[in-house]
Amino acid sequence: MIKGLLFDYGGTIDTNGLHWGGVLWSHYQRYGIPVDQPAFARAYAFGERSLAINPLVKPTHSFYEVLLLKIEQQFQYLTDNGFKPDSGAIETIAFDCSEFARQTVAQAKPVLAALANQYPLVMVSNFYGNLNTVLDDFGIRSCFQTVIESAVVGIRKPDPGIYRLGLAALQLPAENAVVIGDSYTKDIQPALTIGCRTIWLNGAGWEDTPRNSESISVVDAEITDFARLPEVLARLDGKAAQPVAH
Known part of the structure; x- marks a missing residue:
């Protein structure tokens, strides 16, 4: 679950x-x-x-x-x-x-708001020490219970320790948490290391990303559009997808 x-x-x-x-x-x-x-x-x-x-x-x-x-x-x-x-x-x-970022976040906001009504959300990010300011400015800080930022906690991805801090903030065992990220090496692999489930937002990458069938098979879901998250999470959780208000 x-x-x-x-x-x-x-x-x-x-x-x-x-x-x-x-x-x-x-x-x-x-x-x-x-x-x-x-x-x-x-x-x-x-x-x-x-x-x-x-x-x-x-x-x-x-x-x-x-x-x-x-x-x-x-x-x-x-x-x-x-x-x-x-x-x-x-x-x-x-x-x-x-x-561009502001417009993209605005499109993601209803998805995040809908998910925040169903689950506790925690942000786990490599960032520069100002992520709370950025999230406030873009209007999505309230969707997250906690923000765990590399420049603040002193741990950077791909160190799985930063995701362990996320689990501690959720107060959940790894098997009850899903990590959502775009980087296979910085998000998916460390999440798998500590036993989390994973959804890989696999868009137009910049870094080398494994494409062999074994690497893809360990991901719980792979998507190319953030808007599909509620649908995919509902399927993974065995529930009907909740509507997203726009």
């Missing part, structure tokens, strides 16, 4: 399964940033490390402000490595991507 849900955030709720590397790369292309994809991928990884290591993001920062910092780090890396991105595009890319 399913008694609680553990949600990833970035790439799951805010992009409906698209990796943020892919989202940003598409905007680099849209605005003609003169860089190839391998170099962008290195810049993206550099930016992620910079924000994880350095206290650039403050607890009060909005997601737009996070994107500004992230893209600034990426552009600095590219400039230092011989590329010539126009810094004037930073604010435009950050704004467009922030609005």
Whole structure:
């Protein structure tokens, strides 16, 4: 029986399964940033490390402000490595991507609200220390009983310890909890390690993802659209799906 849900955030709720590397790369292309994809991928990884290591993001920062910092780090890396991105595009890319996230979260909100009426929800996310601010700004913080954020608790996915904290917040054994996430390596594998059930939101990935039948068979369900969650959870729980208000 399913008694609680553990949600990833970035790439799951805010992009409906698209990796943020892919989202940003598409905007680099849209605005003609003169860089190839391998170099962008290195810049993206550099930016992620910079924000994880350095206290650039403050607890009060909005997601737009996070994107500004992230893209600034990426552009600095590219400039230092011989590329010539126009810094004037930073604010435009950050704004467009922030609005994309806001719209995607708005589409996910009724699904989350419906699920929160049936189960306790806990957020388990690799983030920068400002996730409560972002969730408040996007109007979904009230759906979650607790937010467990890597920058706050000092544990990052794929360490399964961060999901153990999620189980402790739910006060449930692993077999009664379902982990929902977009990353096979950072969400699904650690969840399986501690005995949780899993739903993999497998959208347009950025990282290498196993596609062999054995890896897929251990996932309880695989979806490509966040909106299908109530239906899939009802099937896993042996119940009729509850309607989602829009």
